[in-house]
Amino acid sequence: MVKKIRVLIAKPGLDGHDRGAKVVARALRDAGMEVIYTGLHQTADMVVQTAIQEDVDVVGLSLLSGAHMTLFIDVLELIKDRKMDDVLVIGGGIVPEGDVLKLKEAGMKGVFGPGTSIEEMVDFIKENVRK
Amino acid sequence: MSELAERVLSGDPRAIARLISYSEDGDPRGAEEMKVIHPKAGNAYVIGVTGVMGAGKSTLVCEMARELRRRGKTVGIVAVDPTSPFSGGALLGDRIRMNELVSDEGIFIRSMGTRGMLGGLASAVFDAVEILDASGKDVVIVETVGVGQAEVDIIKIADTTMVVLVPGLGDSIQTIKAGIMEIADIFVVNKADRPGIERTVAELESLIDLSHGPGIRRVPVLQTTAKDSKGVTELLDEVNAHEAYIRSSGRFDERRKARYQAELVEIIRKRLMTLIFDEDKFKGRIESLLERIQQKEMDPYSAAEEILAKLLK
Structure with missing residues (x-):
């Protein structure tokens, strides 16, 4: 029996810059994971519904617009409400250090800024995903 | 009735999603639940x-x-x-x-x-x-x-x-x-x-x-x-x-029968593959058979026959 890691890569909100999300999606695929990519303009509710139906192990949110303290937090709260404690939530984008701390307090396990290597992200997921 | 199957039958999306994952991963827990839901x-x-x-x-x-x-x-x-x-x-x-x-x-x-x-x-x-x-x-x-x-x-x-x-x-x-x-x-x-x-x-x-x-x-x-x-x-x-x-x-019933036949074949195929390729008792053996096939000391048909003979013993 081989448990494959399933990852949802989602872009919440109105930010239309999806190059980063696509690069990450491809890289995780190349690392042997199944990546569900939903495209742009996801609401928090859409992210969580998709995460449930796809039974993902990881939710990866990407945002470059600066609205992460609203949009990431909305997703984190919904996930907490639904008691999806076994889902690893990570984020990527331009996130100032102070916000990183707050996001981690809100339940985001990893926040990856510019310059993060693909290996770092893959290793983080493999180490922290539900076993 | 098992809890997961019961939740699937009531339409709970998380249960549906989890049972599909079990099936994808070949998790043995899935087979037990599938037995329960089939009649429904x-x-x-x-x-x-x-x-x-x-x-x-x-x-x-x-x-x-x-x-x-x-x-x-x-x-x-x-x-x-x-x-x-x-x-x-x-x-x-x-x-x-x-x-x-x-x-x-x-x-x-x-x-x-x-x-x-x-x-x-x-x-x-x-x-x-x-x-x-x-x-x-x-x-x-x-x-x-x-x-x-x-x-x-x-x-x-x-x-x-x-x-x-x-x-x-x-x-x-x-x-x-x-x-x-x-x-x-x-x-x-x-x-x-x-x-x-x-x-x-x-x-x-x-x-x-x-x-x-x-x-x-x-x-x-x-x-x-x-x-x-x-x-x-x-x-x-x-x-x-x-x-x-x-x-x-009458083609509807024919198609449904064909579906169950395909499903049956698929379940058996997967279990056999797991038995042969994932079980420890075969692992070293398959490696050595492959080696011999490559060196032309053996052919793939004889190797397959040897594996099947051991499986059926």
């Missing part, structure tokens, strides 16, 4: 959607689901995308075209990687269809990977199979008479707003002329422009007509 499945009508890459299958599936919801039906969708043969990973992107369905509780969408299957489906599609069926969905739509000519597994599972084409395939239609051109219960020419639509439809019709004879239902050719929701109502009416046809002619 069999009511959903299964529509298969296959066709060439970029034909607009996902958009069409989305539009069909919306129309089915307008008709008061609940819908399950299983969308298959290819798994990389090198990394084992997959990029599953069918949902990009289905975003507007996500917030509707009457719809459940699941993306799946082929994980080594070659016929355009994933092995777990059989279970996923049965799970969505048992959970109470009225219609289950299965979307295959973008196919070439020979990926025809969809007919093992669908009650009605649609083959989706686009204008501009030109003479190529003539050359692909076998394979996917033979499995259609309905032909759909999507992107009907594009140039070349008349010619593509005419070529399809003349192809159908060749295979069609007295007493045989003529396969209809429908035109859709899924992005503008055009032709979808007519398409679903045609599905209803096909359902009436197969139910009245």
Whole structure:
């Protein structure tokens, strides 16, 4: 029996810059994971519904617009409400250090800024995903 | 009754999703739950959607689901995308075209990687269809990977199979008479707003002329422009007509029997593969057999016979 890691890569909100999300999606695929990519303009509710139906192990949110303290937090709260404690939530984008701390307090396990290597992200997921 | 199966039967999305995962991963817990839900499945009508890459299958599936919801039906969708043969990973992107369905509780969408299957489906599609069926969905739509000519597994599972084409395939239609051109219960020419639509439809019709004879239902050719929701109502009416046809002619029961046969074969195949290739007692042995085959000290047939003999002992 081989448990494959399933990852949802989602872009919440109105930010239309999806190059980063696509690069990450491809890289995780190349690392042997199944990546569900939903495209742009996801609401928090859409992210969580998709995460449930796809039974993902990881939710990866990407945002470059600066609205992460609203949009990431909305997703984190919904996930907490639904008691999806076994889902690893990570984020990527331009996130100032102070916000990183707050996001981690809100339940985001990893926040990856510019310059993060693909290996770092893959290793983080493999180490922290539900076993 | 086990808790997970009970939750699946009550329609709980998280239970449905988890049981599908068990099936995909070959988790033994899944088999026990599947035994419980089987008697409750069999009511959903299964529509298969296959066709060439970029034909607009996902958009069409989305539009069909919306129309089915307008008709008061609940819908399950299983969308298959290819798994990389090198990394084992997959990029599953069918949902990009289905975003507007996500917030509707009457719809459940699941993306799946082929994980080594070659016929355009994933092995777990059989279970996923049965799970969505048992959970109470009225219609289950299965979307295959973008196919070439020979990926025809969809007919093992669908009650009605649609083959989706686009204008501009030109003479190529003539050359692909076998394979996917033979499995259609309905032909759909999507992107009907594009140039070349008349010619593509005419070529399809003349192809159908060749295979069609007295007493045989003529396969209809429908035109859709899924992005503008055009032709979808007519398409679903045609599905209803096909359902009436197969139910009245006895073909419905034949198809369901063929589905269970395919599923049975698939379960046995998977278990045998696991027995042979994942079990420790064979592991070292297979390596040494491979070595000998490569050195020409043995041939693959004798090696296979040796493995099967040991298995049956």
